[in-house]
Amino acid sequence: MELLFMGNDSHSVSRSLLEQAKNAASLVRESELKLRPDEEIVATLVGKFTISLPEVDWERAAVSRQEAQLDSRHTPGVMAFHRQQTAMSLGEKVIVTVPFRGEREFFKIRPSSYTLNPPTATLERQALLFEYVGVQVDAVRSKQDFESRKGQIINCLKTLGSDFESFNAQLPGAIAPIIQEKRSRMEKGEGNLDSWGMPIS
Secondary structure (H helix, E strand, O other): OEEOOOOOEHHHHHHHHHHHHHHHHHOOOHHHHHHOOHHHHHHHHHHHHOOOOOEEOHHHOEEEEEEEEEEHHHOOOOOOOOOOOOOEEEEEEEEEEEEEEOOHHHHHOEOOOOOOOOOEEEEOOOEEEEEEEEOOOOHHHHHHHHHHHHHHHHHHHHHHHHHHHHHHHHHHHHHHHHHHHHHHHHHHHHHHHHHHOOOOO
8 A cells, every 4th residue: 555645745736737738838839720719729728737636436435355365473463483484374355445537646646734644545547445454354443444544535635626726727817828929929920921022822
């Protein structure tokens, strides 16, 4: 398992994405400006860079169990006489799988409000895995731990949603002037061709 929400902070991510959006606007070709109105180009770029957080489907959480090999040296309740040697014993692993939709990388971003005891989970492509290992996994304590981590994840995503709300709101206003300036420069340049007194190709 890995620590969640402990990577780059949300404000740094917002600044980086805003610069990427502006750069993408500056790279729009004049041929596209001739084919599409500003509003349509801006809407396309906004759609590309708008931040949509993952949606975790807690209602579809499922639990499974499998036999597991345990290292007795690190397993509470199992006596191991030779601590310097590997001593394996049989136990079990209980896995809670929770599907989500969206980009997994957002689970690594640190929200503006966080604790130094973040939730942990195994991040798969479209699921969060919560694993509990032991000779006999305590269902009550494991469920309590799962509910605690679930609450932490919900709160972190909620905070990230608030953090990125202002970014999404300012995105159109940051892109539109760049497109408008490019169009103005293109139209002025094409207008200047008339002064040559030659056929325009």
